[in-house]
Amino acid sequence: MSRAIQVRVSESVVRTVHVEDGVQxxxxxxxxxxxxxxxxxxxxxLEAQGFKRDGKLATRKDPDGxxxxxxxxxxxxxxxxxxxxxxxxxAAEETRGQAEHRLRDAAIDELEQRLAAKTEALRRExxxxxxxxxxxxxxxxDQAIGRATVEALTERAQQLxxxxxxAKDEAGNVTIKVKL
Amino acid sequence: xSDDDDDEYVEPATVAASESEIISMARALxxxxxxxxxxxxxxxxxxxxxxxxTCAELVGDALDQVWPALWRRDAGRPGAAIRAGKAVRGRxxxxxxxxxxxxxxxxxxxxxxLVEMPLATPGAVDKLKxxxxxxxxxxxxxxxxxxxxETPAQLTIARSSQIARAPLAWLGFxxxxxxxxxxxxxxxxxxxxxxxxxxxxxxxxxxWRTVELTKRAVTDPDVLIxxxxxxxxxxxxxxxxxxxxxxxxxxxxxxxxxxxxxxxxVAPFPNDxxxxxxxSSRMAARNAAGALLRALxxxxxxxxxxxxxxxxxxxxxxxxxxxxxxxxxxxxxxxxLSAAWLAELxxxxxxxxxxxxxxxxxEPP
Numbered sequence: 001m002s003r004a005i006q007v008r009v010s011e012s013v014v015r016t017v018h019v020e021d022g023v024q025x026x027x028x029x030x031x032x033x034x035x036x037x038x039x040x041x042x043x044x045x046l047e048a049q050g051f052k053r054d055g056k057l058a059t060r061k062d063p064d065g066x067x068x069x070x071x072x073x074x075x076x077x078x079x080x081x082x083x084x085x086x087x088x089x090x091a092a093e094e095t096r097g098q099a100e101h102r103l104r105d106a107a108i109d110e111l112e113q114r115l116a117a118k119t120e121a122l123r124r125e126x127x128x129x130x131x132x133x134x135x136x137x138x139x140x141x142d143q144a145i146g147r148a149t150v151e152a153l154t155e156r157a158q159q160l161x162x163x164x165x166x167a168k169d170e171a172g173n174v175t176i177k178v179k180l
Numbered sequence: 181x182s183d184d185d186d187d188e189y190v191e192p193a194t195v196a197a198s199e200s201e202i203i204s205m206a207r208a209l210x211x212x213x214x215x216x217x218x219x220x221x222x223x224x225x226x227x228x229x230x231x232x233x234t235c236a237e238l239v240g241d242a243l244d245q246v247w248p249a250l251w252r253r254d255a256g257r258p259g260a261a262i263r264a265g266k267a268v269r270g271r272x273x274x275x276x277x278x279x280x281x282x283x284x285x286x287x288x289x290x291x292x293x294l295v296e297m298p299l300a301t302p303g304a305v306d307k308l309k310x311x312x313x314x315x316x317x318x319x320x321x322x323x324x325x326x327x328x329x330e331t332p333a334q335l336t337i338a339r340s341s342q343i344a345r346a347p348l349a350w351l352g353f354x355x356x357x358x359x360x361x362x363x364x365x366x367x368x369x370x371x372x373x374x375x376x377x378x379x380x381x382x383x384x385x386x387x388w389r390t391v392e393l394t395k396r397a398v399t400d401p402d403v404l405i406x407x408x409x410x411x412x413x414x415x416x417x418x419x420x421x422x423x424x425x426x427x428x429x430x431x432x433x434x435x436x437x438x439x440x441x442x443x444x445x446v447a448p449f450p451n452d453x454x455x456x457x458x459x460s461s462r463m464a465a466r467n468a469a470g471a472l473l474r475a476l477x478x479x480x481x482x483x484x485x486x487x488x489x490x491x492x493x494x495x496x497x498x499x500x501x502x503x504x505x506x507x508x509x510x511x512x513x514x515x516x517l518s519a520a521w522l523a524e525l526x527x528x529x530x531x532x533x534x535x536x537x538x539x540x541x542x543e544p545p
Contacts, residue, residue: 021458021459021460022459022460023459023460023463023528024463025463025526025527025528026523026526028523077528079528123458127456127458131459134459134528134529135529138527138529141528
């Protein structure tokens with residue numbers, strides 16, 4: 001007489017995963033003054049925006065976790081966002097006909113697939129947050145560069161002669177009158 | 181000799197059926213419209229170890245048509261080229277003395293392989309191990325990829341043969357070839373290689389522009405990154421070789437490819453990239469999309485240096501020729517648009533929408 005044996009295997013895993021997404025982009029800075037001086041002026045503007053200067057780098061970490069690094073020498077900006085998460089998942093397999101080790105392998109494969117799917121979902125979440133952030137950041141950096149450029153133009157004008165008048169309009173255009 | 185002797189019936193050359201297909205394939209390279217190319221590529225046939233002398237002779241006759249076929253691709257246009265710093269004008273065959281092309285065993289091996297393998301079913305194709313050595317081999321490689329254009333066989337030929345060792349194949353088909361282009365493109369800027377590139381200017385411009393337009397619709401960032409890397413490496417290495425050999429005119433196809441796009445302000449912005457992919461991949465893909473634009477930006481730099489060449493300098497005549505070559509591109513705003521589009525491609529947060537029209541008709545002027 002034979003008896004049917006039901007084999008049930010259950011596996012669970014807890015894994016800490018780190019997902020990250022980031023971009024790097026050049027900054028368009030007009031070469032009004034020497035590169036070193038332009039970098040100084042931009043650094044000053046960035047410091048006013050909450051960046052911390054460390055040599056040729058200006059960095060800021062926002063409350064939402066986004067890290068922004070401006071390389072003043074290379075004139076590039078890097079933006080990245082990372083996220084750590086403990087992912088937990090369980091899988092159970094049951095059969096009457098397979099050996100236990102095969103069943104366990106199937107359960108582990110299932111676990112890996114579920115973890116990969118959860119990690120991908122987490123990564124997409126990070127990407128979405130980052131995507132929203134970079135649009136605002138572009139505007140912020142463009143404005144900082146604009147102010148640094150006006151500073152540079154003013155300095156350059158002072159080198160050329162005596163500034164008689166600086167006029168700014170609502171569109172952001174700046175007119176500097178210089179007496180040579 | 182009597183008149184009767186002249187009218188004597190000449191027995192047509194007889195070859196085996198397999199040899200006949202090799203000859204047809206050789207003829208198809210220069211006159212694809214006259215033959216059922218797809219039938220030859222998709223079918224398969226077991227081949228004997230060697231080909232007979234009659235077949236070899238007929239393949240030779242077919243390959244003798246390569247130069248006329250190349251010049252036909254240029255539509256026999258009058259043009260100008262640089263030789264030792266001077267401008268030479270005329271149609272292609274007037275500018276260049278006829279140079280017989282040399283072929284190595286690669287050419288016959290490739291023709292046999294094209295006939296032997298069922299190229300429509302990549303899984304059933306053995307790899308071709310013989311590598312191209314001569315300019316003749318390179319031209320045959322280019323033509324083989326070209327006759328298979330718009331068929332699944334093109335990808336099989338690109339990936340299963342050693343065609344990727346031929347710089348000329350990269351110049352025309354960087355978007356389908358696997359791996360990295362060869363380090364040196366010197367073989368294409370001197371001797372018969374340079375003559376072939378001169379003849380293919382119009383063809384190359386058309387090919388690069390077509391790829392440029394199809395790139396805009398790519399959705400997978402990884403695909404665009406791979407295409408861009410291949411195109412960047414190909415154009416950079418080729419244009420460096422042109423500069424070193426004093427043959428910047430050979431890179432004129434870059435201008436011709438871009439002219440209609442500049443004229444209609446069709447920027448290479450990929451607007452349909454898969455938004456579920458990481459931002460880093462999409463950014464890299466956008467940068468990769470600017471490969472041809474970077475080559476145009478290189479022309480902008482060249483143009484500035486050509487303006488600095490004075491009347492008494494050795495390269496004055498060549499510089500004047502290159503200035504006139506680039507004039508139309510400047511008129512279309514090549515300097516401003518290339519810089520602006522490249523900046524937009526590299527921007528943190530792209531804002532510029534691309535024009536809806538992505539169809540450009542007509543050949544370069």
